[in-house]
Amino acid sequence: MKTSKQIGKPVSRLEGNLKVTGAAKYAADYNESDLVHGYIVNSTITKGKIIAIDESSARKISGVIEIYSHTNRSKLPWFDILYTDMDAPPGTPFKPLYNNQVLYNGQPIALVVAECFETSRYAASLLKITYEEETFETELMMRLAAARNPKKGMATSIKPLPPSPTGNFEEAYEQADAKYEGEFFHGAEHHNPLELFATTTIFEGDGKLTVYDKTQGTNNCQIYIANVFGLHFKDVRVLSPFVGGGFGSGLRPQYQLFLCVMASLELKRNVRVTMDRAQMFTFGHRPQTIQRTKFGASADGIVTAIHHSAIAETSHFEDYTEVVVNWANMLYPAKNTLLDYKLVPLDLFTPMDMRAPGGSTGLHAIEATMDALSYELNIDPLALRLLNYSERDVSADKPYSSKELKACYLQGAEKFGWSDRNPEPRSTKRGNRLVGTGMSTGIWDVIALPAKAKAKIDREGKVKVTSAVTDIGTGTKTIMTQIAAETLGISISDVTFAYGDSKMPLAPIQGGSYTTGVIGSAVKAVCTALKKKIFRQAKKMKHSAFKKVKFKDVVFEDGKIFLPNKPNSAVSIKSVVIDNEEKVIKTSKTNIPNLLKIKQYTRAAHSAAFVEVEVDEELGVINVTRAVTAVAAGKIINPKTARSQILGGMIWGISKALREETLTDHHLGKYMNTNLGEYHIPVHADIHELDVLFVEENDEIINELGSKGVGEIGLASMAPAIANAIFHATGKRINKFPIHFDALL
Amino acid sequence: MKAESTDRENNNDFNLTTSQVKLKINGNCLQLNVLPWVSLLDAIRDHCNLTGTKKGCDHGQCGACTVICDGNRILSCLTLAVMKNKSEITTIEGIADGDELHPLQKAFIKHDAFQCGYCTPGQICSAIAMLKEGKANTREEIKEQMSGNLCRCGANTNIIDAIIEIKNKGNYE
Ligand code: FES
Ligand code: FES
Numbered sequence: 001m002k003t004s005k006q007i008g009k010p011v012s013r014l015e016g017n018l019k020v021t022g023a024a025k026y027a028a029d030y031n032e033s034d035l036v037h038g039y040i041v042n043s044t045i046t047k048g049k050i051i052a053i054d055e056s057s058a059r060k061i062s063g064v065i066e067i068y069s070h071t072n073r074s075k076l077p078w079f080d081i082l083y084t085d086m087d088a089p090p091g092t093p094f095k096p097l098y099n100n101q102v103l104y105n106g107q108p109i110a111l112v113v114a115e116c117f118e119t120s121r122y123a124a125s126l127l128k129i130t131y132e133e134e135t136f137e138t139e140l141m142m143r144l145a146a147a148r149n150p151k152k153g154m155a156t157s158i159k160p161l162p163p164s165p166t167g168n169f170e171e172a173y174e175q176a177d178a179k180y181e182g183e184f185f186h187g188a189e190h191h192n193p194l195e196l197f198a199t200t201t202i203f204e205g206d207g208k209l210t211v212y213d214k215t216q217g218t219n220n221c222q223i224y225i226a227n228v229f230g231l232h233f234k235d236v237r238v239l240s241p242f243v244g245g246g247f248g249s250g251l252r253p254q255y256q257l258f259l260c261v262m263a264s265l266e267l268k269r270n271v272r273v274t275m276d277r278a279q280m281f282t283f284g285h286r287p288q289t290i291q292r293t294k295f296g297a298s299a300d301g302i303v304t305a306i307h308h309s310a311i312a313e314t315s316h317f318e319d320y321t322e323v324v325v326n327w328a329n330m331l332y333p334a335k336n337t338l339l340d341y342k343l344v345p346l347d348l349f350t351p352m353d354m355r356a357p358g359g360s361t362g363l364h365a366i367e368a369t370m371d372a373l374s375y376e377l378n379i380d381p382l383a384l385r386l387l388n389y390s391e392r393d394v395s396a397d398k399p400y401s402s403k404e405l406k407a408c409y410l411q412g413a414e415k416f417g418w419s420d421r422n423p424e425p426r427s428t429k430r431g432n433r434l435v436g437t438g439m440s441t442g443i444w445d446v447i448a449l450p451a452k453a454k455a456k457i458d459r460e461g462k463v464k465v466t467s468a469v470t471d472i473g474t475g476t477k478t479i480m481t482q483i484a485a486e487t488l489g490i491s492i493s494d495v496t497f498a499y500g501d502s503k504m505p506l507a508p509i510q511g512g513s514y515t516t517g518v519i520g521s522a523v524k525a526v527c528t529a530l531k532k533k534i535f536r537q538a539k540k541m542k543h544s545a546f547k548k549v550k551f552k553d554v555v556f557e558d559g560k561i562f563l564p565n566k567p568n569s570a571v572s573i574k575s576v577v578i579d580n581e582e583k584v585i586k587t588s589k590t591n592i593p594n595l596l597k598i599k600q601y602t603r604a605a606h607s608a609a610f611v612e613v614e615v616d617e618e619l620g621v622i623n624v625t626r627a628v629t630a631v632a633a634g635k636i637i638n639p640k641t642a643r644s645q646i647l648g649g650m651i652w653g654i655s656k657a658l659r660e661e662t663l664t665d666h667h668l669g670k671y672m673n674t675n676l677g678e679y680h681i682p683v684h685a686d687i688h689e690l691d692v693l694f695v696e697e698n699d700e701i702i703n704e705l706g707s708k709g710v711g712e713i714g715l716a717s718m719a720p721a722i723a724n725a726i727f728h729a730t731g732k733r734i735n736k737f738p739i740h741f742d743a744l745l
Numbered sequence: 746m747k748a749e750s751t752d753r754e755n756n757n758d759f760n761l762t763t764s765q766v767k768l769k770i771n772g773n774c775l776q777l778n779v780l781p782w783v784s785l786l787d788a789i790r791d792h793c794n795l796t797g798t799k800k801g802c803d804h805g806q807c808g809a810c811t812v813i814c815d816g817n818r819i820l821s822c823l824t825l826a827v828m829k830n831k832s833e834i835t836t837i838e839g840i841a842d843g844d845e846l847h848p849l850q851k852a853f854i855k856h857d858a859f860q861c862g863y864c865t866p867g868q869i870c871s872a873i874a875m876l877k878e879g880k881a882n883t884r885e886e887i888k889e890q891m892s893g894n895l896c897r898c899g900a901n902t903n904i905i906d907a908i909i910e911i912k913n914k915g916n917y918e
């Protein structure tokens with residue numbers, strides 16, 4: 001077998017040079033000539049009607065070009081279907097400036113376009129808006145009685161609703177020797193990528209637009225714009241070569257895209273619209289969720305009964321759902337289960353996927369419950385997981401396509417030094433700080449989707465592979481280049497992976513940790529197809545050594561094709577291309593996953609996190625002093641960028657457990673801390689020793705690469721491990737995130 | 746990158762007049778006519794077309810807009826352009842020596858000290874000026890001194906590793 005040359009190498013990010021020199025251009029960085037600027041005005045009430053907008057002072061400002069609102073917007077279609085997108089939950093998508101209805105606080109209600117940014121911002125502050133306010137409800141806790149089942153739709157086929165009850169939960173729980181019953185809560189969280197949402201629209205004339213947008217899906221935005229504004233989709237080109245962080249916020253077209261394109265079409269000019277930081281809190285968030293668990297186990301530590309229910313918020317117009325309660329029985333094979341997931345519609349914008357959506361929520365409750373159970377049973381937390389380890393997904397009655405979670409537990413524990421632990425809570429001190437350690441399991445499912453890619457090789461032997469996919473900082477460009485080079489048996493310096501352009505072959509939105517598997521498989525498939533084409537051409541060459549040879553018998557390596565047992569049969573790929581009349585060989589390929597095969601398995605990445613915390617006994621200040629996360633995610637294409645993904649996930653875990661939360665003033669129905677000074681995320685000084693290890697995992701089922709993706713799995717296990725470590729340090733079990741010092745005093 | 750000055754705000758009737766501001770940015774002398782409310786950040790990005798400096802909050806809360814002004818790191822979003830007349834400014838575009846990357850830029854690539862890259866220009870400018878300040882000697886001190894520069898991707902440990910590498914080598918001039 002050919003040795004692997006590119007896959008598995010810690011290649012440095014190929015766009016690194018552009019990112020460290022400031023040459024990487026993000027959506028707001030295109031200073032086209034004659035650019036005008038739009039500033040968005042948001043509603044200051046939560047629910048009601050706009051009665052009047054007094055634009056007179058704003059229009060007096062010289063430099064103001066136009067002010068758009070529901071009163072003078074472009075003619076728009078009213079069919080919901082035209083406003084839908086690849087990540088739309090069941091319901092009615094929000095239509096900006098559609099009418100005078102205000103559905104949530106911060107809803108965009110006007111756009112002021114001016115010759116320069118400062119003028120647009122100033123003029124926007126002069127609009128006087130009269131509203132008729134209606135009563136509203138934004139507080140989940142006040143509306144729990146209204147919880148109902150979510151509507152079914154496209155989204156719920158990817159994010160399955162909970163499975164039906166199994167066995168007899170009530171009876172099994174009643175008879176259990178050890179029990180834990182918990183209530184868990186986290187508030188709303190906002191993605192807050194560092195880049196502000198922005199769109200620069202270039203009005204090309206002839207009904208054509210070039211749009212630089214901050215998004216996780218160029219095709220998604222292209223189709224949305226074409227549908228909403230009645231343009232031919234070929235006339236709309238959406239580019240997103242650099243994206244300053246996504247974390248899910250760019251999975252749906254955001255309203256600045258709509259407003260910017262509308263203004264550009266109306267004014268026939270180049271327009272830029274950028275949100276400010278407060279506006280970054282006005283579209284989509286991780287929904288506040290309340291969860292209840294009841295786990296029961298026999299005296300020897302076997303979990304026999306699992307109840308897990310969740311109630312999450314959604315908007316009145318869409319049913320956003322996530323998978324919160326399905327994970328416990330995938331991990332722990334109890335025979336008696338009762339799982340439930342419900343929604344409460346509130347006067348808010350629809351929540352949206354935020355890094356490890358649902359998984360990070362559910363695992364908090366599940367893994368803290370397991371931890372509590374371990375203390376009830378007097379069994380080490382890690383030993384309890386091992387006692388309940390299952391090679392099969394009992395909840396779906398399927399085998400795992402691969403599952404090296406046990407290796408994560410054992411190797412992670414070894415690296416962390418878990419065995420040195422004194423099991424007694426409050427047993428260890430360092431000066432005036434209590435020291436505790438905790439662990440948690442992580443799981444994230446592997447999604448398979450179709451995707452297309454193109455590949456072309458020129459007479460210099462240079463290969464270009466293209467896909468419309470984005471690279472939100474995950475390392476997509478680098479790993480796709482590695483996959484192409486490996487498949488073709490050439491050096492990565494001979495491959496260019498071009499991406500982030502809707503003109504390129506169709507790609508799904510970049511989320512769910514599936515880009516490596518989905519786009520990677522398409523890249524591998526197209527490069528294999530290219531090889532076959534090159535080989536057919538090689539057979540036609542004069543004196544070809546391959547005349548009677550089959551494709552499967554030759555090897556592509558070091559830029560050459562040869563028969564493994566006849567080294568002198570070698571021809572360079574370059575010479576084959578030159579021999580071809582067109583002097584270039586190209587092909588395209590849509591990779592369609594074999595659903596019949598993969599659906600027979602449960603497919604998931606796993607992780608185990610081990611965390612040490614210090615808690616100041618008098619002040620309650622919490623510090624995560626060190627942590628190890630062990631990950632089983634199949635083949636790791638690039639250990640350097642994959643490690644960074646896991647580190648990022650771990651830091652998100654620290655943030656989730658200890659820092660970030662969007663707070664609402666329910667009298668106003670308004671988020672209060674809509675800035676980076678008061679929406680806390682960890683700073684450098686908060687981050688200490690973090691370690692990542694990848695365990696060997698072979699998976700021949702999930703996709704062509706055997707790779708599972710690492711975007712979410714690092715977060716999934718981290719936050720519960722911190723909560724568990726805090727319990728070990730202090731003896732206090734705090735089930736509300738984020739955990740602040742006051743909860744410990 | 747070539748910087749060019751434009752004058753977009755010469756007509757207004759609400760008592761704001763443009764002022765002339767002379768800046769030396771990355772070695773180039775520029776003369777801008779800007780309204781007094783234009784931040785240094787917007788002047789650099791929109792008037793000088795140096796878009797490497799980023800806007801993450803416009804409120805002094807994220808550090809993405811950090812530039813080096815007369816040797817000190819400053820938040821360009823909290824600075825009005827007119828306050829910096831006759832100043833010498835280095836932005837991320839001026840850190841490398843032509844095609845030769847600054848040692849810290851190389852260390853950032855080597856340590857994978859960025860993911861999306863949006864905080865990177867600010868982190869690099871901030872770190873270079875921070876090292877020259879000479880206040881931070883230990884890892885803990887460097888983390889503290891760099892805490893005004895947020896990274897939402899969570900590249901924190903890699904960023905600090907990169908800074909420490911060049912601090913230890915002493916080649917950050
Ligand atoms: S943009 Fe200046 S600190 Fe955030
Ligand atoms: S690399 Fe994305 S914010 Fe730092």
